[in-house]
Amino acid sequence: MEIIILILAGVLFATAIYNLLQKQLLRLIIGSVLLSHGAHLFLLTMGELKRGNPPILTEGISEYTDPLPQALILTSIVISFGITSLLLVLAYRTSNENNTDNMEQLRGNENE
Amino acid sequence: MIFTVLIPLLLACFVPFISKFKHKIHTGTVIFFIPLAIFFYFIQFIGSGFEPIRHTYSWIPSLGINFDFYLDGLSLLFVLLISGIGALVVLYSVYYLDRSEPLGHFYVYLLMFMSAMLGVVLSDNVFVLYTFWELTSISSFLLIGYWHFKEKSRYGALKSMIITIFGGLSMFGGFALLSVISGTTSIQTMIANADVILDNPYMPLALGFILLGAFTKSAQFPFHIWLPDAMEAPTPVSAYLHSATMVKAGLYLVARFSMIFGSYEWFFIIVSIAGIVTLCWASYMAVHQTDLKAILAFSTISQLGMIMAMLGFGTKAAVFAAVFHILNHATFKGSLFMVAGTVDHETGTRDIRKLGGLLTFMPITATLALFGTFSMAGIPLPFLNGFYSKELFFESTLDLEGGASGIAGFLIDVIPYLAVFGSIFTFVYALYFLFGTFGGKTQLDKLVKKPHEAPIGMLVSPGILVLGVILIGLFPSAVNGTFIAHAAEAVYGEPITKDVHFWHGWDSPAFQMSLVVVGLGALLVTTRRKWNGIYQVFPGKLSVNKVYDTIMGKLNAYSRTITTFYMSGSLRNYMAIILSTILVVTVGFMLATDGFTIDFGNLAPITFIELTVVLIIIASAIGTIFAKKNLAVILIVGVAGYGVSLLFLIYRAPDLALTQLVVETVSVALFLLCFYHLPDLKRLHAPLSTRTTNLIISVGFGALMTLVGISAHSSSWFETISDYFIETSKPIGGGSNIVNVILVDMRGLDTLFEITVLGIAALAIYTLIKFKTDKGGK
Numbered sequence: 001m002e003i004i005i006l007i008l009a010g011v012l013f014a015t016a017i018y019n020l021l022q023k024q025l026l027r028l029i030i031g032s033v034l035l036s037h038g039a040h041l042f043l044l045t046m047g048e049l050k051r052g053n054p055p056i057l058t059e060g061i062s063e064y065t066d067p068l069p070q071a072l073i074l075t076s077i078v079i080s081f082g083i084t085s086l087l088l089v090l091a092y093r094t095s096n097e098n099n100t101d102n103m104e105q106l107r108g109n110e111n112e
Numbered sequence: 113m114i115f116t117v118l119i120p121l122l123l124a125c126f127v128p129f130i131s132k133f134k135h136k137i138h139t140g141t142v143i144f145f146i147p148l149a150i151f152f153y154f155i156q157f158i159g160s161g162f163e164p165i166r167h168t169y170s171w172i173p174s175l176g177i178n179f180d181f182y183l184d185g186l187s188l189l190f191v192l193l194i195s196g197i198g199a200l201v202v203l204y205s206v207y208y209l210d211r212s213e214p215l216g217h218f219y220v221y222l223l224m225f226m227s228a229m230l231g232v233v234l235s236d237n238v239f240v241l242y243t244f245w246e247l248t249s250i251s252s253f254l255l256i257g258y259w260h261f262k263e264k265s266r267y268g269a270l271k272s273m274i275i276t277i278f279g280g281l282s283m284f285g286g287f288a289l290l291s292v293i294s295g296t297t298s299i300q301t302m303i304a305n306a307d308v309i310l311d312n313p314y315m316p317l318a319l320g321f322i323l324l325g326a327f328t329k330s331a332q333f334p335f336h337i338w339l340p341d342a343m344e345a346p347t348p349v350s351a352y353l354h355s356a357t358m359v360k361a362g363l364y365l366v367a368r369f370s371m372i373f374g375s376y377e378w379f380f381i382i383v384s385i386a387g388i389v390t391l392c393w394a395s396y397m398a399v400h401q402t403d404l405k406a407i408l409a410f411s412t413i414s415q416l417g418m419i420m421a422m423l424g425f426g427t428k429a430a431v432f433a434a435v436f437h438i439l440n441h442a443t444f445k446g447s448l449f450m451v452a453g454t455v456d457h458e459t460g461t462r463d464i465r466k467l468g469g470l471l472t473f474m475p476i477t478a479t480l481a482l483f484g485t486f487s488m489a490g491i492p493l494p495f496l497n498g499f500y501s502k503e504l505f506f507e508s509t510l511d512l513e514g515g516a517s518g519i520a521g522f523l524i525d526v527i528p529y530l531a532v533f534g535s536i537f538t539f540v541y542a543l544y545f546l547f548g549t550f551g552g553k554t555q556l557d558k559l560v561k562k563p564h565e566a567p568i569g570m571l572v573s574p575g576i577l578v579l580g581v582i583l584i585g586l587f588p589s590a591v592n593g594t595f596i597a598h599a600a601e602a603v604y605g606e607p608i609t610k611d612v613h614f615w616h617g618w619d620s621p622a623f624q625m626s627l628v629v630v631g632l633g634a635l636l637v638t639t640r641r642k643w644n645g646i647y648q649v650f651p652g653k654l655s656v657n658k659v660y661d662t663i664m665g666k667l668n669a670y671s672r673t674i675t676t677f678y679m680s681g682s683l684r685n686y687m688a689i690i691l692s693t694i695l696v697v698t699v700g701f702m703l704a705t706d707g708f709t710i711d712f713g714n715l716a717p718i719t720f721i722e723l724t725v726v727l728i729i730i731a732s733a734i735g736t737i738f739a740k741k742n743l744a745v746i747l748i749v750g751v752a753g754y755g756v757s758l759l760f761l762i763y764r765a766p767d768l769a770l771t772q773l774v775v776e777t778v779s780v781a782l783f784l785l786c787f788y789h790l791p792d793l794k795r796l797h798a799p800l801s802t803r804t805t806n807l808i809i810s811v812g813f814g815a816l817m818t819l820v821g822i823s824a825h826s827s828s829w830f831e832t833i834s835d836y837f838i839e840t841s842k843p844i845g846g847g848s849n850i851v852n853v854i855l856v857d858m859r860g861l862d863t864l865f866e867i868t869v870l871g872i873a874a875l876a877i878y879t880l881i882k883f884k885t886d887k888g889g890k
Contacts, residue, residue, distance in 0.1 A: 001716040006821040008726050014814025015733040021684050021806040030736050037756050049716045054764040057848035066834045070765045071854040075866050081775045082873035089877045092786045107681045
């Protein structure tokens with residue numbers, strides 16, 4: 001199963017990158033969202049999948065899944081959420097100010 | 113001794129205060145006493161019983177870098193030149209520079225230069241020497257660009273800076289190599305261990321680097337081009353830096369290190385060829401110049417070439433002649449520059465085609481010029497020092513030692529002829545300079561001012577130098593015994609006893625060569641107009657300056673082309689470059705280290721429900737690419753997100769599933785809030801090639817990550833540390849939810865900063881929405 005999840009992560013990465021190489025702002029954000037999904041699944045697979053119970057201590061059970069990757073992913077989800085929402089608002093402001101969401105047309109001003 | 117080096121630098125700090133009163137007292141009159149005091153301090157060392165002196169002061173002892181000052185004969189000769197001519201130049205500048213000029217700047221730069229130059233010739237530590245060496249380059253740059261409102265000054269300053277710093281850096285490389293090879297930073301210790309250095313395979317590299325430094329500083333062919341352009345500096349600067357002192361730093365370096373490299377055959381070959389070629393080329397070119405200072409600049413280059421050649425010969429006679437000529441050249445060339453400056457000052461032009469017949473207006477200047485030029489030309493009169501050194505030069509070309517075969521042997525045969533050739537042209541330009549300025553008809557209509565004799569103060573300095581020319585000419589043995597012999601000994605390693613006589617008899621070959629020079633030279637001077645056309649044929653359009661300008665131009669153009677090629681401003685291109693670099697490097701590394709492993713054991717079983725979820729996520733991920741409406745894309749991304757949270761649930765991560773669910777919901781809501789304001793996803797048609805590269809990069813990257821993941825998963829190196837978390841969650845952390853205990857207890861710092869990230873994002877979003885500025889984003 002791990003290999004299938006890794007392939008899924010690979011597909012997520014590929015589509016994310018393809019979106020990131022586009023011109024519209026919305027596509028870039030979509031790309032970054034997909035990229036973080038891919039990374040989270042990647043992290044999860046690096047621990048072992050489905051060997052034991054959920055990591056909540058229960059009487060009489062000694063086998064649990066690896067809790068560390070879960071903690072890492074939880075942190076990462078929150079951070080990528082923060083970034084995504086900031087990016088969204090930034091995209092909104094940018095396209096409002098410049099009347100375009102085409103990255104190729106956003107080339108800074110003369111003095112840069 | 114350290115004080116003599118540092119005093120000019122320290123006093124330079126006070127110059128701005130002195131220069132405030134420049135209308136009451138010319139700043140130069142105060143400065144004048146500094147070099148004078150240094151000169152009188154060093155004069156006490158002159159004498160036949162001179163012994164080298166060493167003073168050491170710690171600077172960076174851990175790196176072996178100390179202010180290690182060593183005064184031997186060679187250094188003494190140079191410090192006397194630097195301080196003596198320095199004093200005369202300051203005196204001259206008092207009359208040359210008007211009080212309306214920024215005098216403070218001038219004397220600060222000049223004192224800086226003086227310090228640097230004294231440091232170069234007194235340092236025994238290679239790195240300290242290098243420090244002072246670069247300080248001379250910098251102060252020379254500042255002095256050449258003194259009249260910075262003139263474009264030619266800035267051009268000349270930049271050119272000299274680039275060339276000398278290029279050489280200086282290469283010299284630094286040579287020094288570093290030498291100090292690694294010999295294990296010491298002291299030049300004298302290196303000389304003592306010369307055989308260790310000579311046996312080292314890196315020795316030729318070190319030698320090449322050091323010689324490059326010396327050749328650029330001393331304006332040897334083809335690095336001579338900065339010197340004529342440095343003539344844009346005020347004349348006192350040209351007289352001081354670009355004839356008497358700084359340009360001799362390269363000679364000093366070669367002389368200093370000839371004790372180490374002297375026995376190496378290529379040292380002889382390279383240095384001699386560089387010197388002789390420079391001598392011939394520059395003396396040939398000097399005749400073609402029309403500007404007085406340009407003639408003198410090329411003359412300086414050619415004389416430096418002559419000294420360089422003699423240092424390359426490395427025989428007793430040659431070393432003695434070289435050292436003697438360093439002194440002689442400084443005296444007559446300094447005086448000639450001052451004469452040229454005086455003529456410029458009194459007539460308003462330095463163009464030799466406009467000058468002429470000034471003898472009647474400026475008799476004293478003309479007399480001074482007469483002695484200077486005759487000495488430079490090497491005219492056989494017993495009271496001109498130039499003749500002695502020229503005859504010694506001829507003598508030394510005739511008795512060269514060394515392997516009589518190969519390149520060295522060929523050189524030994526050819527050098528005397530080239531020496532005579534160079535000297536003939538030296539004679540020609542010297543007399544051309546003299547008669548072009550002071551002889552012939554007066555052309556008053558072409559002059560800016562009506563010429564008259566210069567003020568007496570302006571004539572004092574060249575007068576003293578000419579007096580030096582005559583005194584050395586009359587009593588060569590007095591100078592020889594007291595310090596020239598010591599200097600020559602410092603270069604050669606053994607005492608050189610040489611008597612300098614005027615008369616060697618008719619059968620002396622050197623004297624016959626001198627007669628040839630005078631005869632042919634006189635012939636060429638009188639017929640100069642007839643053969644002047646040769647310069648149209650050779651060098652014609654050839655010029656090293658063109659090479660320099662082309663190189664600089666092309667460098668600019670190419671770097672601009674390269675930068676605009678990859679700094680296109682397009683985010684997509686940067687992404688493509690970054691990703692392909694990652695792709696190539698990682699794949700290359702995996703191939704090179706044979707890093708890919710795959711292990712099908714220890715895998716979780718595949719179930720139908722997981723597979724379905726995976727397929728849904730894959731479908732929605734690919735769907736984002738093809739969807740055309742904003743709303744559709746957002747919903748498809750939502751599907752992928754919920755799919756991921758489903759996977760989390762299946763893989764027994766309840767907290768993750770919960771968070772992902774909430775986050776995904778909020779994100780989709782946010783997307784939906786924004787999508788109304790974003791333009792619709794029109795299909796922006798990119799060319800097929802761009803789309804193909806995008807596809808290749810993205811599929812390649814995805815495949816790479818899958819492979820890396822599989823490979824990493826298949827090779828387990830260590831046991832997981834999670835057992836510790838599971839065991840201690842309850843007893844130490846006091847909670848049953850292990851993930852939460854990790855988040856807030858065991859790795860609480862992560863959580864703290866993740867909260868910070870969210871806070872910052874929230875603040876940033878608030879600011880972005882709230883603050884509106886003018887359109888255009890000012």
